[in-house]
Amino acid sequence: MAETIFKPKRKSGPIKFATIGAWSIALLFFLPVAWIFSTAFKPKDSIVVSPPVFIFRPTLDNITEALSFDNTFDYFTHSIVYSFGSVIIAILVSYLAAYSFSRYKPAGTDFLMFLLLSTRFVPAAAFVVPYFQLFNLLKLKDTYIGLIAFYAMFSIPFSVWILKGFLDGISQRFDETGLVYGASRWHIMFKVILPQVKPGLVASFVFNILFVWNEFLFNFQLGGARTFGIPVGLFTGSTKGGAIDWAYVASIGTLYVLPLIIVIYAFQKYLLVGLTFGTVRGEV
């Protein structure tokens, strides 16, 4: 009789169990989002009822009503301007900083990198008042410039960290070959190296846009009628009538997550690589 060389094939049972488990947990996490989505399309009289209604005739009434408020459109414009504005500026600045850290290695690079991130250690509540005073003093309160500068400053440290990891993985021989070919440093930075760290740029873009898009406290304190974004609008709008207007919350909430879903879905392929923080090294 032939000896058994290989272990018997594993039954597929446990794997199926894992799949089911993963899906149940993921769906559980998704429930609040699903609730918001479904509420947005529910007729007003079936939103706050007990027991909850799962089957209903979907309607766009809530969304059209929410959109009909004067300032809904403004909130969206403000959010888009300061979020995208600040994150794009932050990534540009971070790329330049990360390139310098990675290539020129100034004395104490590691410590500088640590210092950079340390600005994120302090809880936001601790410096919201000083910032409020500062913004008043500099007349930056309720301006796009003020908010964009603030959010860019907040986004830069993390982006520098991500991008430096990616840049360290790109051999300096690319830079040197460029120099040998007579290219300028700018050409090397933006035409030779930048295309190779696209996943890093996308990862920092997505992480930062998630943060800024959702940020409430500083927008509330440093912004004003001309710059309030959706989170503030949602907060103030939801309690306008004395009770919480769930239809409004759900409608705005649904519209609010759409841009993020589009961004993440569009960049998913880069994001998966981006999450490894450039740990795949090119050079031996």
Added chain:
Amino acid sequence: MYDIRLENVTKKFGDFTAVDDITFTIPKSSVTVLLGPSGCGKTTLMRMVAGLETPTSGKVFFGEHEVTNVPTKRRNIGMVFQYPVIYRGTSVRKNLELPLLSEKLSKAELDKRIDEVAEILDLTSVLKRQVEELDNGTRQKIAVGREVARQPRIILFDEPITNIDLTSKLELKRSMKELFGRLQQTIVYVTHDQTEAMTLADQIALMQDGVITQSDSPKEIYEKPNSQFAGWFLGNPGMNFVPPEFIKVSGSKITSPLFTQTIDLGSKASSVDTFGVRAEGISVTSSQAKDGVQARVTRKSIGAGGQYLLDLAVGSLLIKARVSHSIGRDAKDSVWTNIASENITFFDKAGKAL
């Protein structure tokens, strides 16, 4: 074309002196190999020629022009690195073409240059392929081809085939040899691999601890090493060195249990410390020879080309001899050896050849 002149060039990194006061000329239109063990300063020296490092002191000239502080991008050089630099997401042709695009060549000239290097480097069949699909050896060929197609006056190679797997390595070495034969440029090639140096060089500059210890043609440097280091570093196995206790000096005459003749070194005899002999400089016979020294065979191994490498013990001294296939095959426990005077190089206490 230019020669490259280095005048008292020194490079320090903090306390470490990588290149120590080198004055040296790399002749134009020839292949100069900077050879030496890791950390001897050869790559640093080349990077100063490229302008990627600035000398701590000293000057670099291309022909009559001093370039010490001229930035790399204005030096009109080509450089191939140990790590193959290729542009992903493009074809092989595009890779070869990219640096040429800024030179405003006519379409015909561009195609001619690319087809030419592709042919020499055997890349013609892959020109349309994407670079990601190719192995490291081919990628390095692309990097080499790209430099050649640009036709700079000087091309620098920094250990270009060190990271390539063995089969591609041999092929790449052959292509390089052929390429170098056709090029008119001044070529500097850095390596720690002596067989590469012996194959490719018109002249070898041997480096140790930041200085060039000897520079000569490969044959000259192999046959007449000017130091123990050169004797040991070149050759596989390196030179056999015979310590002082096996050497007897009386006046100008030198004798040793390893050879039967008496060698007259004149006034130099008094400074003899050791002598060296290459493995193939030892003649071996299986039958007793009248002017032979008896040796015990401790190990026998067959090498490239069917030659045998014998580990021999003469008394307590161990030496290596390379012999023809037939002698090696017939060698039993005991053989007779002798060393002709012209195969012996004497060294003083400092390791300098006499």
